[in-house]
Amino acid sequence: MLKILKARLQQGHRTIRYPDGPPPAVPDRLRGAPVIDAGKCAATSAAASAATSAATLEGNCRACVDACPTGAVSLENGLSLDLGRCLFCAQCAGACPTGALVFTQEHRLAARRRGDLLVGQGRAVRLAGALEPRLLGLFGRSLKLRQVSAGGCNACEADVNVLGTVGWDLGRFGIQFVAAPRHADGLLITGPVTQNMRLALEKTYAAVPEPKIVIAVGACAIAGGPYIGHAEALDGAGALLPVDLFIPGCPPHPLTILDGLLRLLGRVS
Amino acid sequence: MSPALNESRTALRTFTNGWSIDHASIPVLDPEAFAQAIVDAVAEGRRVVALFGAEARQQDATALYVVLADDDENLLAAARTEITGNSFASLTPRCPQVHLFEREIAEQYGLVPEGHPWLKPVRHHASWTGRDAWGREAGEPNLPGGELIAPGGGGFYRLEGEEVHEVAVGPVHAGIIEPGHFRFQCQGELVHHLEIALGYQHRGVERAMLGGPHAKGIHYAETVAGDTTIAHATSYCQVLESLSRCQKTARSQALRGISLELERLANHVGDLGALAGDVGFLPTASFCGRIRGDVLNMTARLCGSRFGRGMIRPGGVGFDVDTARIDTLLREIDAFDKDAHAAINLLWSTPSVMARFEGTGTLPRQAALDLGIVGPAARASGLERDVRQDQPCGVFRFAHIPASTVESGDVFGRAYMRWLEIHQSMRFIREQLRAMPAGARQTPVGALAPDSFVAALNEGWRGEVCHVAITDEAGRFSRYKIVDASFRNWSGLAYALRGQQISDFPLCNKSFNLSYCGFDL
Known part of the structure; x- marks a missing residue:
C-alpha cells in the first residue's frame, strides 16, 4: 500500500488543463493543417512558373499530384487538397519545387461536412460547428x-x-x-x-x-x-x-x- | 549429422535475411520432396517462417514456396514446388505450424490441402484464381446464401453434451478494439475449446501489392498493423533496398533501430498497463496509460507522427536528428525509465496481481514449438527466438540485443517478458543515440532486379514480421507475402485458453495482445 502511494505521489497530477488552459504542445514535426499559396504554384500561376526552372515543365508542373498516393491533391480549379483523403505524408509538399503547399502544426482539422475538408487558395478547413x-x-x-x-x-x-x-x-x-x-x-x-x-x-x-x-x-x-x-x-x-x-x-x-x-x-x- | 539430414539441407537454397537471391536458384522440388524437406527441417530444429502460394511459371500450375529459418546458423532457406491439379497433400498432420498457411493457400489459390484437419477460410474473401477450394460460386463472396464465405461462417468446432454451452463474442467487442469473433465451448465456467474466426478487417493488402512497387506500397506497409508501423515499413523498405542493391547509411539504420525499439517500448508499457487494468489494479493501469503516450510522443518527436508514419522510407528514414533532438530524446528516455520503474514494479510486488497472473493461460513450451509461436509469447514459453538475435539485419548486425526468456508460459511470463524487453530496448536506444554514426538519412532506391526473391524479417514488438517478395522479368512484384506475428500467435491464444475460466479470457487475450488487421491484411 505504501509503495502504491509513493508511486502515486511520484506520478503526480497529469491531466491536461485544456480547454480551460492552453492545449498541450504538439510535436514540432507534426503535419497538421496544410496551407496553399497558389501564387507560388508553378502549375496555376504564370508568374511562379516563369520564375522557376524547366523542372516545372513550363506551367505543366504536376509534381504534387503525382506524389500523392491517394489522389487528395488536385490542380483542377486551382491547387487544392482534400483533407478527407489526405494521409498527411506530406509527399506533395516535399515534391513541390516552389513551396506552394506547406503543412503547418495546426491541429484543428475536424469538419461537419465532407466538402468542408477541401483546402485551397485562401480556403482553410471550415472547422466544425456545434450540433443543432x-x-x-x-x-x-x-x-x-x-x-x-x-x-x-x-x-x-x-x-x-x-x-x-x-x-x-x-x-x-x-x-x-x-x-x-x-x-x-x-x-x-x-x-x-x-x-x-x-x-x-x-x-x-x-x-x-x-x-x-x-x-x-x-x-x-x-x-x-x-x-x-x-x-x-x-x-x-x-x-x-x-x-x-x-x-x-x-x-x-x-x-x-x-x-x-x-x-x-x-x-x- | 546423418546423411539424410544433410540431404535435406542441400535440397534448400540458403540465404540471409534481407538479401535478395536469384529466383532461379530456388530449387523446384516435387510435391512429396517439398513436404519431406519441410518435415525434416522442422525435425532438425528449424521453423517455418512462411509457406505460401504464387503463380507458377508453368501454365495450369500453382507454385508453393516455403521459407524456413535456421536460427542456430542465422540462415534462411527456401524451396518451391509446383502443384498441378486442384489439391495437394496437407502437411498439417505432420507439421502443425503450417495449419493456417495451408488454409490461406486454399483460400487465395483454390487449392485443397487434402487431409487438413480443419479446412476453413481464413479471411473470407473470394479466391484470386476463380477456383474455389470449397466449391463456392465465384464473384459472390458475401451475399446471403453464401454462408460459408461470410465472416464468422463455416461452422465451428463443437463440443456435445448436456452441460456444454457455447459462448459467441464479437465481431464488435465492448472496448475500443478491432473486430473478431470468438467461439467458446464451455462446461460451466471452464473453457474446453476456443475457436477464433477473423477476416473482418480484410482490406486486400497482398493483392494490392501485386505489380508493384506502387506509390501506395509504403502506406500499405505502414497500415498493415498500425501499432507495428515501424516493423512492417522497415521490412517493406528492406525488400525494395535489397532488390535494388541500395546501400543504406549506418545512420539511417541506427535511426530505424531506435524507431523500432520505441515502438516496442510504447506497446509493451501499454500492455502492462492494460494487463493491470484487466485484473482491476488501477494504479499501474492509470500510470502506464499515460507513460505509453510519452513514448508515442518520443516517436512523434522523431517524425511528427506518434505511430512512426513517415519515419521509415525506402533507402533510409524520412527524418534526421540533430544533437539538440538527441539530447531531448535522452532526457525523455530517462524520465520514462523512472516513471516506468515506479509504475510497473508495483505489479510484481502486489499479491492480488500476481495471484491472477501466475498459472493463468499457460502455453507449454512444446505447444509453442509445435504451433510456431513467435515473439515475446514464444520467449515467455522458454523458446529463445528473436529475429534481432537469430536473423539480424540492419543495425542489429552490429548492436546485439540478447534474447531473454521466461519458462513459465503463463500470463505472468508474457507480462514479465515485456518488462525484461523494456530494459533491453532502453539500453539500446540510449547507446544508439549517444553514438549516432554520421551519414545521409536516405539514399536513392533504383529499379528492382528482375526474377529475384527476397525475405525481410524484423522483430516487431509482437514478434516476427516477415515480408517476402518475388519479382517478375520486368522487376515488378509477381507475389508479395506478408506474415505478421499475429498470424502465428492467435493459435497460441486459443491453445492457452484450454482449461481456463472463461472470465480469464480478457486477461489471456491481453497477454498476447494480437493484431486483427495484421492477420486479416
Whole structure:
C-alpha cells in the first residue's frame, strides 16, 4: 500500500488543463493543417512558373499530384487538397519545387461536412460547428459513443483510446465510450469499412436508439485512406451512413480528435 | 549429422535475411520432396517462417514456396514446388505450424490441402484464381446464401453434451478494439475449446501489392498493423533496398533501430498497463496509460507522427536528428525509465496481481514449438527466438540485443517478458543515440532486379514480421507475402485458453495482445 502511494505521489497530477488552459504542445514535426499559396504554384500561376526552372515543365508542373498516393491533391480549379483523403505524408509538399503547399502544426482539422475538408487558395478547413440545438440539448453534457473499427489499422483506435487515459480524461466532458450500442448516442467509426464488416456495422448502427450521430475518424473512415478504390472496402463510413463529424488524419493526433468532439458539443469554437 | 539430414539441407537454397537471391536458384522440388524437406527441417530444429502460394511459371500450375529459418546458423532457406491439379497433400498432420498457411493457400489459390484437419477460410474473401477450394460460386463472396464465405461462417468446432454451452463474442467487442469473433465451448465456467474466426478487417493488402512497387506500397506497409508501423515499413523498405542493391547509411539504420525499439517500448508499457487494468489494479493501469503516450510522443518527436508514419522510407528514414533532438530524446528516455520503474514494479510486488497472473493461460513450451509461436509469447514459453538475435539485419548486425526468456508460459511470463524487453530496448536506444554514426538519412532506391526473391524479417514488438517478395522479368512484384506475428500467435491464444475460466479470457487475450488487421491484411 505504501509503495502504491509513493508511486502515486511520484506520478503526480497529469491531466491536461485544456480547454480551460492552453492545449498541450504538439510535436514540432507534426503535419497538421496544410496551407496553399497558389501564387507560388508553378502549375496555376504564370508568374511562379516563369520564375522557376524547366523542372516545372513550363506551367505543366504536376509534381504534387503525382506524389500523392491517394489522389487528395488536385490542380483542377486551382491547387487544392482534400483533407478527407489526405494521409498527411506530406509527399506533395516535399515534391513541390516552389513551396506552394506547406503543412503547418495546426491541429484543428475536424469538419461537419465532407466538402468542408477541401483546402485551397485562401480556403482553410471550415472547422466544425456545434450540433443543432435539439441534439446539443440531448448530448451536450452527456455523449455516449460506441466505437466500431471497420478495417482500421488500430492507430486511429489507439489514439481514440488514449483520450480515456488520465492525461486527457475524456470523462470530464461527459463523453464516454460504452460497450453496447443500445446505451450509445452514436457511433465513432474507424477504418475504410471493409466488406466483411459491413453487416456488423449496419447492425450496430441499427441498434443505436434515435436520435443518433456518426463520427468518422481518420482518412480510412472518411474516404478509404490507403485502401481507397479497393474492392474489399467501401471507401469510408459515408458510403453506408450519414456522417455528422469528420476528423481527418492518419491517424489524427489525440488533440485533433478531442478538438473535433468538443466542437461538436459546442465546448470550443 | 546423418546423411539424410544433410540431404535435406542441400535440397534448400540458403540465404540471409534481407538479401535478395536469384529466383532461379530456388530449387523446384516435387510435391512429396517439398513436404519431406519441410518435415525434416522442422525435425532438425528449424521453423517455418512462411509457406505460401504464387503463380507458377508453368501454365495450369500453382507454385508453393516455403521459407524456413535456421536460427542456430542465422540462415534462411527456401524451396518451391509446383502443384498441378486442384489439391495437394496437407502437411498439417505432420507439421502443425503450417495449419493456417495451408488454409490461406486454399483460400487465395483454390487449392485443397487434402487431409487438413480443419479446412476453413481464413479471411473470407473470394479466391484470386476463380477456383474455389470449397466449391463456392465465384464473384459472390458475401451475399446471403453464401454462408460459408461470410465472416464468422463455416461452422465451428463443437463440443456435445448436456452441460456444454457455447459462448459467441464479437465481431464488435465492448472496448475500443478491432473486430473478431470468438467461439467458446464451455462446461460451466471452464473453457474446453476456443475457436477464433477473423477476416473482418480484410482490406486486400497482398493483392494490392501485386505489380508493384506502387506509390501506395509504403502506406500499405505502414497500415498493415498500425501499432507495428515501424516493423512492417522497415521490412517493406528492406525488400525494395535489397532488390535494388541500395546501400543504406549506418545512420539511417541506427535511426530505424531506435524507431523500432520505441515502438516496442510504447506497446509493451501499454500492455502492462492494460494487463493491470484487466485484473482491476488501477494504479499501474492509470500510470502506464499515460507513460505509453510519452513514448508515442518520443516517436512523434522523431517524425511528427506518434505511430512512426513517415519515419521509415525506402533507402533510409524520412527524418534526421540533430544533437539538440538527441539530447531531448535522452532526457525523455530517462524520465520514462523512472516513471516506468515506479509504475510497473508495483505489479510484481502486489499479491492480488500476481495471484491472477501466475498459472493463468499457460502455453507449454512444446505447444509453442509445435504451433510456431513467435515473439515475446514464444520467449515467455522458454523458446529463445528473436529475429534481432537469430536473423539480424540492419543495425542489429552490429548492436546485439540478447534474447531473454521466461519458462513459465503463463500470463505472468508474457507480462514479465515485456518488462525484461523494456530494459533491453532502453539500453539500446540510449547507446544508439549517444553514438549516432554520421551519414545521409536516405539514399536513392533504383529499379528492382528482375526474377529475384527476397525475405525481410524484423522483430516487431509482437514478434516476427516477415515480408517476402518475388519479382517478375520486368522487376515488378509477381507475389508479395506478408506474415505478421499475429498470424502465428492467435493459435497460441486459443491453445492457452484450454482449461481456463472463461472470465480469464480478457486477461489471456491481453497477454498476447494480437493484431486483427495484421492477420486479416
